[in-house]
Amino acid sequence: MRMRFKPYARPELNACPFSASDPIAHKGSWHHSFARPAQPMYMELGCGKGGFLSRLAVAHPDINYVGIDITDKVLILAKRNIDRQYEAAGRTPDNVKIMSLDIERIYNAFDRRDTVQRIYINFCNPWNKKAGHKKHRLTHPKQLLLYRDFLADGGEVYFKTDDDDLFADSLRYFPMAGFEIVWKTFDLHQDEPDWNIRTEHEQMFTEMGIPTKALIAVKRELPAAPAEIIANCKKEETRMNKQAIHTPNAPAAIGPYSQAVKAGDTIYVSGQIPIDPATGEFAGSDIVTQTRQSLTNISNILKAAGAGMENVVKVTVLLNDIADFGAMNEVYGQFFAEPYPARAAFQAAALPKGALVEIECVAVV
Numbered sequence: 522m523r524m525r526f527k528p529y530a531r532p533e534l535n536a537c538p539f540s541a542s543d544p545i546a547h548k549g550s551w552h553h554s555f556a557r558p559a560q561p562m563y564m565e566l567g568c569g570k571g572g573f574l575s576r577l578a579v580a581h582p583d584i585n586y587v588g589i590d591i592t593d594k595v596l597i598l599a600k601r602n603i604d605r606q607y608e609a610a611g612r613t614p615d616n617v618k619i620m621s622l623d624i625e626r627i628y629n630a631f632d633r634r635d636t637v638q639r640i641y642i643n644f645c646n647p648w649n650k651k652a653g654h655k656k657h658r659l660t661h662p663k664q665l666l667l668y669r670d671f672l673a674d675g676g677e678v679y680f681k682t683d684d685d686d687l688f689a690d691s692l693r694y695f696p697m698a699g700f701e702i703v704w705k706t707f708d709l710h711q712d713e714p715d716w717n718i719r720t721e722h723e724q725m726f727t728e729m730g731i732p733t734k735a736l737i738a739v740k741r742e743l744p745a746a747p748a749e750i751i752a753n754c755k756k757e758e759t760r761m762n763k764q765a766i767h768t769p770n771a772p773a774a775i776g777p778y779s780q781a782v783k784a785g786d787t788i789y790v791s792g793q794i795p796i797d798p799a800t801g802e803f804a805g806s807d808i809v810t811q812t813r814q815s816l817t818n819i820s821n822i823l824k825a826a827g828a829g830m831e832n833v834v835k836v837t838v839l840l841n842d843i844a845d846f847g848a849m850n851e852v853y854g855q856f857f858a859e860p861y862p863a864r865a866a867f868q869a870a871a872l873p874k875g876a877l878v879e880i881e882c883v884a885v886v
């Protein structure tokens with residue numbers, strides 16, 4: 522649910538002694554902004570409403586804590602949570618700082634002088650909808666390389682998530698960026714460690730029956746130059762992003778190609794000649810039957826890719842004889858509805874196996 526703008530948030534945060542109004546001004550001197558600068562510093566990225574940070578910080582006065590979130594409307598709730606926890610404990614919040622900051626630009630406010638011993642990342646946005654968005658994940662190698670600048674050698678990252686894809690990818694991300702995963706679980710609550718504090722999102726996903734996945738990673742040597750790490754990560758994402766589609770409800774691919782390939786949100790369907798997959802023969806010898814079979818094959822392949830004819834954006838029709846265009850078009854119109862996909866139709870010198878028609882398409886989900 523989208524949270525409303527809260528006009529009172531900024532003034533209240535500005536008046537709060539443990540809220541850093543201008544985090545960039547503290548770059549290089551964060552330790553000195555605490556009452557006990559010699560203590561280790563821990564950081565929570567994306568602290569949200571502060572349920573985790575407030576309980577952790579009040580329980581460990583011997584550690585200084587930094588909580589970061591991107592938006593004041595969430596941070597104000599963290600501020601109030603911290604106030605409540607410390608008041609209940611009869612203590613002053615002198616070992617915690619919160620701030621609004623875009624973690625993707627954390628280098629603006631933290632550098633190697635601001636040595637952090639541990640980073641917590643709890644239920645960050647999984648950025649799963651589009652492959653190109655994965656770089657915004659707070660555990661993406663691009664981000665992990667940024668944290669390395671201020672995370673101590675041997676420093677730890679504690680990461681929790683509900684999301685299976687993000688967790689599976691993070692198990693690759695950490696080693697890529699020179700972190701050793703020293704502990705992991707696919708169900709944190711099955712044998713819940715006594716150090717665990719459940720966050721707001723953890724509570725919500727647990728009530729929905731979704732297990733919390735968690736890992737602890739330790740900063741080790743960088744395995745390669747940062748630019749090389751990012752380039753390798755991009756290559757791997759491109760490779761993993763390409764998925765071959767197979768269905769028995771369309772003619773099998775009989776060469777070095779796939780019935781279709783799904784790359785991100787786009788599905789590329791190979792040219793379909795009018796073979797009936799049940800018999801391995803042409804469905805008929807006239808253009809009407811053949812067009813129907815080619816389009817049925819396409820429809821079945823799209824279904825196997827989790828899409829339908831309504832997802833098709835571009836079609837190419839190859840005809841053995843352009844004089845068949847009208848009859849092909851009649852059948853074609855029965856498979857598509859408005860807004861119709863873009864289309865090109867050609868007469869080819871010859872089609873495989875003497876087919877009268879071959880149709881390929883591109884679909885977007």
Ligand SMILES: C[S@@+](CC[C@H](N)C(=O)[O-])C[C@H]1O[C@@H](n2cnc3c(N)ncnc32)[C@H](O)[C@@H]1O
Nearest residue numbers: 567568569590591623624625643644720721722
């Ligand atoms: C799904 S919530 C999780 C909140 C909390 N950690 C929990 O487990 O309940 C993710 C939080 O990360 C914050 N966030 C996402 N991207 C961020 C960024 N680039 N910089 C700072 N905060 C970010 C969001 O504003 C949000 O509060």
